[in-house]
Amino acid sequence: MSMPSRESSISPAAWMRANLFATPVDGAITVIMGGIIVMIAIPVIDWALLSAIWVGSDGSQCRVEGAGACWPFVTAKFNQFIFGRFPDEEQWRVISVFVLGGGAIAWLAWPNAPAKARIAVFLLMAFPFLAALLLAGGVLGLAPVETNLWGGMLITLVVAFVGIVASLPLGVLLALGRQSELPIVRLVCVGFIEFWRAVPLVIFLFMASNMLPLFFPAGVTVDKLVRALVAVALFSSAYMAEVVRGGLQAVPKGQFEAALSLGMGYWRAMVLIVLPQALRHVLPGIVNTFIGLFKDTSLVYVIGLFDMLGVITVNLTDPVWFSAQTAATGYVFVAFIFWIFCFAMSRYSVRLEENLGQSRGANSYASLR
Template identity: 60%
Template structure:
């Protein structure tokens, strides 16, 4: 062995002291984040500088209009027509109850507040992973809250005064339409996605036809048909509430899009998962409930939440059939002579945009947190 090592000379002995190495580059901290995300390449640096210049050019004017020169208090339009006045937040303050409740009777608005509270009681525990009893919470959100809210808002029972849906408006209508649409479209979308992949021709053709018809028609047309055309096809003397027709139309419309999103998740599941489930002796529905759907729904969380965000924003279209959601009630108040100023429309629309953004951004951030929590992934 010694001869072999002597012949090959396979050894290394350092004959001098190694030079000192530079300290490692920091991989954390604000400076590293800025360097990695904003100035990683020359192109990134140019875009960052241009963006900063744009912000520096526009931000002072926005701050001045929205805060420094804004009018915060006032009894009527005279407070907002002074020279150099910015946003007329006094208009929003004066009309805020209408923006939330619409024309719902003032003495009965506690019922709307109670519905909001019941909804928050269900959503907050559902959003916190550590809170137990998720199945019961889901039943509460999808069954108890809609039923209790129906009796509370419409009245006519349990000693409550009856309130017509034509008096509903503002954020109340926006939340009712979007919540009912989400609650109804998700299970319908799952059934339609399963039906489109069914081996039964009748079920598959029905699901395909339903999805393609509803996806091929604009939502504004669906609402118009539900409000104006549907009563023409009903027997004499039979009619449905306008809001109920809009809720059904929105839910069916949204379910077609949710079905296609879920179908994409089902197609992404490897065939081996189906074969393994059948090898365990599971039938179709147990296989879907226990193995396939949990994986598929996890994969398509961004698409589902994107559909729900679109649904929430599309609630503003109910304005065309005489239902005044948040945006609709804001627009109606532009015609109030007591608050007719050049700044009133812009202020009202900015307020409505901020409310929509808060809800949509909240759904988006929660979906990202849910993705990270469920990301078991296939990392090695």
């Protein structure tokens, strides 16, 4: 929907007449929809702001009749929401990782920023290892922090980031393999993709936490988080492969043949000619997969890892904070945080599409979303 401010030459009244009350039917729809929006908005605002409880040291302050959201619950659990049970004195490590990763991403998102290529290489190649080093510790004098102490936003971002960073290259390789002329490679890739795509992620997570430990020999345990990360990375790369395949099929075969006729080999033709076009075609699909993956991270709750949602869910069982509104408050807060992340990703992809010089037609699709 376009905003009145865009057409600055028209007065608000004229804009409303043109867009909202052009015909009697339009007017009736506007009034009815406006009424519905007001009817929903008033109780929501009342609950979230006006009747909400803002200060309190436990749930008893929220156990009042007619009380709205119980925000002190969120404040009290905020540290857990960000860090999980990461030890207080080590939390600077998490913050450094957030700042480094967030800074690099912001740099890449900044239009006309210099040295973007170097930052991208850092983010995809060096940062994951640096982050793992900082977070897990156990080397360079950093105290080890076991992953069962990780939680909240930290887990959400770790799982999502690993899934995203691993799934794109793996997905591209799988998509190329699926189109390969070598039967073994093609068979393996098709088998992999169809297997991981046809089984729900929750089942993989359950298998990773319930079955794998019984198969390992005595004394060997694999960290729960690592099991989840591997499952999520493989799962999302199967999805990514199909998205990328769509892009590959949209690139005319002549492009590849022309590249070969110029003397390029398979890989150079793919990397320099075909993939840049293919990935540009399917950028919305790729970001869509990323957003889906980001939200799927909540599933790690079923294997006892506490992501943002998990931290809130488990803390809802703290009897100190029981009240009629505690659960609703917690869930609304988590939903809001998820929305911020996903909306930011979606806007970034729109910008990226515009910058990559997609046709004007693509722009109009973007503004619809």
